[in-house]
Amino acid sequence: MQSTSAIVLALLAYTSSVQATPLRRSEPALSLTQQLFIADTAVDRFALLPDDKQFLFDFNQKQANPGAGGEIIAANRKAFPALVGTGAGMAVGRLNACGMNTLHVHPRSAELQIVVQGRIVTEMVPENGVNDANGKRRVIRNEVGPFQMTPFYQGSVHTQFNPDCDPAVFIAAFPAEDFGTGQIADETFALSDDVIAATFGQSIAGADIDKVRQAIPINVALGVDECLKKCGIPKNH
Template sequence: LVFSFFNPSGGVATGAAGHTVAANSGTFPAVVGNGVAMTVGFLGPCGMNTPHTHPRATEINLSVNGTLRTGLLSENGARFVFNELPPGSMTVFPKGAVHFEMNDGCDTAMFVAGFNGEDPGVLSLAQRFFGLPSDIIDPTLGSIGVQQVQGLEAKIPDNIAVGTDECLKRCGLLRPPAQPIAQHQANVKAGSGSAE
């Protein structure tokens, strides 16, 4: 009945600037029937847990060390909510709200996210958006053209991504020439429901 976030047997998602470790119904069966789950994030300097949602749970997020910048959008027309979380501070991300966490510091930061569901799910917006059929993506982005859409997809980094240029400059870091891009959703053929 013990899950180690420092030596996990599963539930790890890794990008160029850090990783998250999730203890949920799929990785830690002890939570089944208890209505809880937890994720711990390890964000390198300027690392960002990119915009995402949890479709089945509300999240409380505690900054353990380092100051995190967080933001959320709860629905169309709602105001953007920005917070700075110094160590020992927490915030709430309502179920389904688009949100992010970014380490605004030059040292590794850790956060602990608790969920009120054993399978909160996660939908990383940028990494999954281009999995929609090209004929849906194109008009959604103002008919920029399928070729440009495919070019954009190849540039979206895996989560945890390298954050803002301002943070990198302040920390004396360079943006890597490339970040891993393995977390993309396979594009669906128009009208078929199957991957291209």
């Protein structure tokens, strides 16, 4: 009996020790941006950025998947963790001859854009109810030259186009660390064929929807016939 009692007590002690030890699950390591987010104080955030070079962002780098007409290099809090806590972001756009940054929106931020090289034609469509003198939806269009600026409001649909044969460069400032970008054409043609057909009526035949979808560039695309002819740039068929 004493031997049995000793065994029972030993088993109970072992079970108790196992239950008291929490199970350890392998969790993915937090990114630097995540660590900066949950730091208790701003002082602690600086401790997570010990290298002065972590406060330097190079817009001379190349975009991972540039479009045919240029590239956009964005500094948001993922690409540049030192932005955490600043409430700000920035992008530099380089548009080649006849290059266009296709219609897009920034879902979480307004944008202030200044041209530093060449000229850019911009168009912006604000929200519903903003109409012109004729009662039609207003499109705000400007030709922006070097060191001139134009705003794009949060959620507004807008685009930029380089009408010349020389490259144009702009700088965009955002009051947000994660401003985001949504290309209108990509998002529209990602919807089901029925929705697209209902949206565009008879202007797009159902059999052609996949062709149109595949022809939509991801970001910056060549466009505008007059500029292509002027600069001697052949169309892609």
